[in-house]
Amino acid sequence: MDKIRLKELLAQYFNHTINPADCEELLAYLSANRDIAESSGVFDELLLNRNDGPSFKAENADKVFDRIKTSGEFTRKSVIPGKTPQRLYQNIWFRVAAILLVVLSIGMLFYLNNQTLRQNSSTSLADSNASKSLSSVSILKLSDGKVVELDSVKNGLILIANGAKISKSKDGQLIYDISSGSGNNQPEFHTLFTAKGKEYQVNLPDGTRVWLNSSSELIFPTRFSGSDRTVQLNGEAYFEVAKNKDKPFKVSAHGTTVRVLGTHFNIMAYDDEEAVTTTLLEGAVKVGMANRELTIAPGQQAIVKRAGNSIVVSEVNIADAMAWKNGYFKFQDEDIKSIMKKVCRWYDVEVEYQGDVDDQRFGGTFYRAKSLAELLNYLEKLGTVKFKIAGRRIIVMA
Numbered sequence: 001m002d003k004i005r006l007k008e009l010l011a012q013y014f015n016h017t018i019n020p021a022d023c024e025e026l027l028a029y030l031s032a033n034r035d036i037a038e039s040s041g042v043f044d045e046l047l048l049n050r051n052d053g054p055s056f057k058a059e060n061a062d063k064v065f066d067r068i069k070t071s072g073e074f075t076r077k078s079v080i081p082g083k084t085p086q087r088l089y090q091n092i093w094f095r096v097a098a099i100l101l102v103v104l105s106i107g108m109l110f111y112l113n114n115q116t117l118r119q120n121s122s123t124s125l126a127d128s129n130a131s132k133s134l135s136s137v138s139i140l141k142l143s144d145g146k147v148v149e150l151d152s153v154k155n156g157l158i159l160i161a162n163g164a165k166i167s168k169s170k171d172g173q174l175i176y177d178i179s180s181g182s183g184n185n186q187p188e189f190h191t192l193f194t195a196k197g198k199e200y201q202v203n204l205p206d207g208t209r210v211w212l213n214s215s216s217e218l219i220f221p222t223r224f225s226g227s228d229r230t231v232q233l234n235g236e237a238y239f240e241v242a243k244n245k246d247k248p249f250k251v252s253a254h255g256t257t258v259r260v261l262g263t264h265f266n267i268m269a270y271d272d273e274e275a276v277t278t279t280l281l282e283g284a285v286k287v288g289m290a291n292r293e294l295t296i297a298p299g300q301q302a303i304v305k306r307a308g309n310s311i312v313v314s315e316v317n318i319a320d321a322m323a324w325k326n327g328y329f330k331f332q333d334e335d336i337k338s339i340m341k342k343v344c345r346w347y348d349v350e351v352e353y354q355g356d357v358d359d360q361r362f363g364g365t366f367y368r369a370k371s372l373a374e375l376l377n378y379l380e381k382l383g384t385v386k387f388k389i390a391g392r393r394i395i396v397m398a
Contacts, residue, residue: 138195143188162188164205164222174202178223187221196348207242213324215345236268238325256304259286266321272341276304279321287311329366336360336385336396347372355398360385
């Protein structure tokens with residue numbers, strides 16, 4: 001592994017955006033690598049130049065070094081008060097400790113992820129290693145009211161509806177195939193519900209790919225037979241729309257309509273959100289409500305307040321909007337109540353507030369595969385808010 005690749009993997013690890021395969025590659029390399037100087041050089045560079053998240057700001061960096069200084073073999077090492085974390089790295093023993101800390105942390109991450117897969121609906125949130133709830137399942141509701149529990153069905157053909165072959169791929173995608181040409185022009189409407197703590201991908205009959213975030217609902221026809229391709233969304237989804245200049249693709253969400261011919265964009269439109277937010281990654285979309293419509297460009301976001309009649313367009317960081325699809329939470333100076341909405345959808349919990357927490361704001365990233373207890377502990381370290389877990393209820397205390 002060269003330094004560029006090592007630096008890339010370490011950066012992903014510190015940002016909590018590394019996928020399991022890359023994480024395993026990094027763990028194997030660090031475990032086998034005997035050239036401490038090479039590894040620590042990259043490690044130093046990443047730590048000392050980070051300024052995009054609070055977890056490595058001075059105060060928290062000091063806490064990390066305090067843990068290293070007071071653990072095991074390093075208790076005999078004297079440290080002069082007032083020295084900064086950067087100066088501590090000049091000691092080769094701290095370089096070794098830092099690398100071992102990374103190796104052990106990644107190993108623990110794999111352990112926790114494997115444990116998560118073994119958890120059932122009786123998982124206790126009071127356990128410090130508790131993972132997100134797996135008690136609910138993603139379902140497909142058919143036009144006749146019948147329900148298919150997608151998490152329990154095997155890969156392969158699930159059913160045929162109005163000529164559309166509906167199957168589940170090996171990697172868990174729901175695929176609609178109308179290539180046979182059979183069926184009539186009267187579409188049946190299906191509804192895909194994603195469970196809390198789960199995501200789902202569906203390939204629609206026209207070839208459009210949709211990634212649904214947790215606690216989301218998508219209503220779509222088994223075939224697009226009219227003059228346009230319209231679907232209805234409640235929740236959050238990322239769309240990669242198949243191009244068709246003769247049939248615009250439309251997403252309807254709480255009074256807002258997003259219209260495109262072929263492009264990539266994200267929409268957040270949960271019931272408990274005050275606005276419908278559309279973020280464009282590629283192409284162009286028209287965002288409309290009532291009698292107003294605006295076109296946005298890549299890198300822009302349109303926010304439609306559900307209580308008003310305005311559309312606000314601004315430049316945004318695409319990575320922030322797409323964090324959920326890439327497997328992590330990204331908080332950008334976000335208030336605690338907004339954060340806890342995301343926590344409730346992903347970990348299947350309820351929240352209660354005690355005291356005034358409105359002034360509590362946070363920034364940073366967190367890997368969604370980690371446990372609820374780890375996330376709450378992370379937030380406690382960043383601010384003054386405290387959390388108490390009572391069954392499936394999270395009490396947030398000022």
